[in-house]
Amino acid sequence: MITAHTRLLGVIGHPVEHSLSPIFQNAALSYLNLPFVYLAFDVLPPHLGGAVEAMRFFSIRGLNVTIPYKERVIPFLDCLVGEAQVMEAVNTIVNEGGKLIGYNTDGVGLYRSLERKGVGVEGERVLLLGAGGAAKAAVWALAKKGVASVLIVNRTRERGENLACWARAKFSLKVEVIEWEKATAGESSLWSEVAAVINATSLGLKGEEIPLPWEKLSSSVWIVDVVYRPGLTPLVREAKKRGIPSFDGKEMLIHQGAESFFLFTGERPPLQVLEEALDVKDDIS
Numbered sequence: 571m572i573t574a575h576t577r578l579l580g581v582i583g584h585p586v587e588h589s590l591s592p593i594f595q596n597a598a599l600s601y602l603n604l605p606f607v608y609l610a611f612d613v614l615p616p617h618l619g620g621a622v623e624a625m626r627f628f629s630i631r632g633l634n635v636t637i638p639y640k641e642r643v644i645p646f647l648d649c650l651v652g653e654a655q656v657m658e659a660v661n662t663i664v665n666e667g668g669k670l671i672g673y674n675t676d677g678v679g680l681y682r683s684l685e686r687k688g689v690g691v692e693g694e695r696v697l698l699l700g701a702g703g704a705a706k707a708a709v710w711a712l713a714k715k716g717v718a719s720v721l722i723v724n725r726t727r728e729r730g731e732n733l734a735c736w737a738r739a740k741f742s743l744k745v746e747v748i749e750w751e752k753a754t755a756g757e758s759s760l761w762s763e764v765a766a767v768i769n770a771t772s773l774g775l776k777g778e779e780i781p782l783p784w785e786k787l788s789s790s791v792w793i794v795d796v797v798y799r800p801g802l803t804p805l806v807r808e809a810k811k812r813g814i815p816s817f818d819g820k821e822m823l824i825h826q827g828a829e830s831f832f833l834f835t836g837e838r839p840p841l842q843v844l845e846e847a848l849d850v851k852d853d854i855s
């Protein structure tokens with residue numbers, strides 16, 4: 571029941587209509603009977619500062635931050651902690667008595683989804699498609715997982731090199747950058763040596779296919795997509811068709827959201843409630 575004690579949580583982004591966060595966050599709040607509601611706010615770029623400042627005026631307890639504001643929101647916060655400092659990006663803001671604290675739960679989200687699905691990448695090579703914010707979170711998760719090395723494949727080589735530079739400096743990770751055209755044409759012999767392929771590009775969001783040299787992958791490879799859309803992404807659909815263990819970005823979404831929920835409320839949401847809210851099936855192929 572909404573009362574005068576109910577406090578506001580939400581997500582800001584632009585656009586934000588596609589966000590699934592209100593669905594599973596409200597499901598968990600209601601399951602645990604906590605005095606919060608969670609809404610989505612489409613914030614236009616010139617209003618970003620005002621929207622964040624409104625957290626103080628309205629005692630909004632917390633906000634998730636999505637595209638395109640994860641970096642742009644930083645100047646409006648009082649401090650960054652943990653992974654937000656390392657990644658220089660924020661996906662969760664918590665209002666602690668008027669002080670706005672920035673966190674980043676994306677890396678933890680991917681790390682936990684790899685754990686939960688049993689993706690064994692410790693000491694292995696992993697191929698990462700993309701070099702934007704989601705790829706940065708993936709690098710964080712892979713470093714924490716103790717991978718042997720990461721092969722970055724990005725359309726814009728320079729951005730791939732920048733991510734590689736960051737990964738080496740922050741985590742002493744062994745990283746190699748491969749040209750997008752060469753890699754997707756199957757020219758690299760490295761495809762057969764990777765334990766997992768992680769798509770952290772935005773390809774798939776609108777149903778785009780990713781040209782993978784499927785025949786070159788090892789028989790034990792995992793396909794992990796950080797992208798999600800209604801149904802499955804084309805990448806995960808193709809992997810499933812070929813009997814390759816795979817899952818889409820709803821897993822990461824749930825785990826990053828569960829961590830934000832904990833930061834907002836101090837309670838751990840039951841994962842099953844989040845999964846049921848998004849109709850995520852616990853299958854691996």
Ligand SMILES: NC(=O)c1ccc[n+]([C@@H]2O[C@H](COP(=O)([O-])OP(=O)(O)OC[C@H]3O[C@@H](n4cnc5c(N)ncnc54)[C@H](OP(=O)(O)O)[C@@H]3O)[C@@H](O)[C@H]2O)c1
Pocket residue numbers: 637676679699700701702703704705724725726727729770771772773775796797798819820821822823824826
């Ligand atoms: N599941 C989750 O919880 C979660 C969390 C965060 C993000 N995501 C998803 O992850 C995706 C990426 O987000 P982001 O924040 O990393 O975005 P971003 O910073 O804008 O990066 C986008 C990436 O996609 C690549 N890309 C875009 N269009 C491409 C194309 N036509 N061909 C090849 N590469 C292309 C870009 O390559 P260039 O560098 O060449 O432009 C870049 O590497 C989004 O779909 C987002 O929804 C999911």
